[in-house]
Amino acid sequence: MSVTDGLDVYVVGGAVRDELLGLPQGDRDWVVVGASPQEMVRRGFQPVGGDFPVFLHPQTKEEYALARTERKAGRGYKGFTFHTGPEVTLEEDLKRRDLTINAMARRTDGTLVDPLRGRDDLERRVFRHASQAFAEDPVRILRVARFAARFTEFTLAGGTLQLCRDMVASGETDALVPERVWKEVSRGLMNEKPSRMFTVLQDTNALAVVMPQLHWNTEVAQATDLSAARILPLPSRYAVALSQTREHAALSVHLKVPAECADYARLAQVLSERLDMLPLPPSPTAQAHLLSRAQYVLETLEVTDSLRKPTRFRDLLGVVLCTRHSAAENLQAEITRIESWSEILDCYLRVDAGAVARQTAGGTNAIKAAVRAARLDAIAACLEKIAPG
Known part of the structure; x- marks a missing residue:
């Protein structure tokens, strides 16, 4: 008997998106609907969550999260309270996600659950916010920018672009901490066309907030994409992106980048x-x-x-x-x-x-x-x- 027998479980997020795009699937994330933390532990799952219940499967070690809702309780990306319970539906859980293309789920029988029409946006190659809740988490601007560097044919929906600009104007992005900014920027630099990440950040007006010293122009953009085409390592790509930035040392301190990246930019x-x-x-x-x-x-x-x-x-x-x-x-x-x-x-x-x-x-x-x-x-x-x- 499997530990998931009788549970209402779904693969969610990036694994579903990448499968529909015909891309290799990475780690799978699961959502469990209608269960309690006590039941998950009784079945042998290991709890690892902090703010909300996440469990590791005893055999596969894949993550299983209880379906949850969230409510804004303060400024920034940490200002949330989460609620899990048997009454939380899958649709409620999916609606709190960032983009429609990341708000799809797949039942164990293969049925696609797509209440926000993410599959349509995949076909249109559009990044569209899943709900107005997008505006409550400034990290989502960074994530969309990073996705733009990976999914090079996608464009940002007009409404989502305006929403991002409104978030910046309201000061929401001021609460972003350097470690989280660097996490997303470093991942974006390692994608196929990193210049698109900076372009989205610039278009949303977030670039001047998260990387205020950066000097970005078409020439630097071309060089940064060339660094990706030549499969250069992360420190090299970072150095290329900062190649015309006079205050590169200040930017490296601002982002709290690894010493190796800062050294590459300087040298x-x-x-x-x-x-x-x-x-x-x-x-x-x-x-x-x-x-x-x-x-x-x-x-x-x-x-x-x-x-x-x-x-x-x-x-x-x-x-x-x-x-x-x-x-x-x-x-x-x-x-x-x-x-x-x-x-x-x-x-x-x-x-x-x-x-x-x-x-x-x-x-x-x-x-x-x-x-x-x-x-x-x-x-x-x-x-x-x-x-x-």
């Missing part, structure tokens, strides 16, 4: 600025010019800590390449120039510091100077071959 701009300095002004002789350039390249590798973190340096090159893609007059030449830095890095890393140290007389300072000189020579030799910039 990508440092690297981009230093690449712009090459070629350097001519020196009196060709040899002096070569050494001058080698010194500059070595300093660039040092300031970006590429010896300890060569993978990050290569990631940063990918960031710079994305940001230059639309603006470069001779794109292939720019690609070749930036990619040549990877070869320079290899020359730099191949210097055997231990062998140099063993051949150097004197103390620590003498050894450090000798190792650095060896790396400078290696870079100069590499530059003679590939002549970047």
Whole structure:
């Protein structure tokens, strides 16, 4: 006998939506109608919910939530009180969800339950709020923006767009905490077309609230989508999105982003600025010019800590390449120039510091100077071959 026998259970939300779209289904969420917490525990479900009862299936570990309603009790996304009970219907539970396309359910016999006509909106490729309750939770603006980055053919219904703007104007989005904003923004950056997330946030007037320092324009949008097309990691995509933001450090603090993302945003701009300095002004002789350039390249590798973190340096090159893609007059030449830095890095890393140290007389300072000189020579030799910039 199954622990769900006799329970009125439904798969709800994203799993139903993705199935109808022909997309791979992720984790399934279940809603249980007409049951009590005591009955769920008696059947062997493990309670894990905080604000409202959610249970883990004893075998599959999938989440089963009791059908619930909610009532606004304060400002922000935490200002809610929830009610569960055997009298709460499936339709009441679905109506409190964000979008019609996420407010469908599937019975265990396969029957679709769609009281808000979410399937029609799927076919029309429209994001439409499920009810006026949408306006009570500002996180839903972030979620819609993130969905826009994933479902690239969908548009925001006019009424939903106006509702979002009204929420921003009323100050509802002021209550969003950085951790929740970053959670949604980081997920949106990892979708197919992240620029659409920022566009929706801009169209709803929420962008200036949640990312006030961000400098966003068409060029940055194209670069950000290119970072997704090139399947760059999250820190790189974040750095690309902030590529024209002067106050990137302040924005990283504002969003409380992971240190790695903040470092990528900072160092990508440092690297981009230093690449712009090459070629350097001519020196009196060709040899002096070569050494001058080698010194500059070595300093660039040092300031970006590429010896300890060569993978990050290569990631940063990918960031710079994305940001230059639309603006470069001779794109292939720019690609070749930036990619040549990877070869320079290899020359730099191949210097055997231990062998140099063993051949150097004197103390620590003498050894450090000798190792650095060896790396400078290696870079100069590499530059003679590939002549970047």
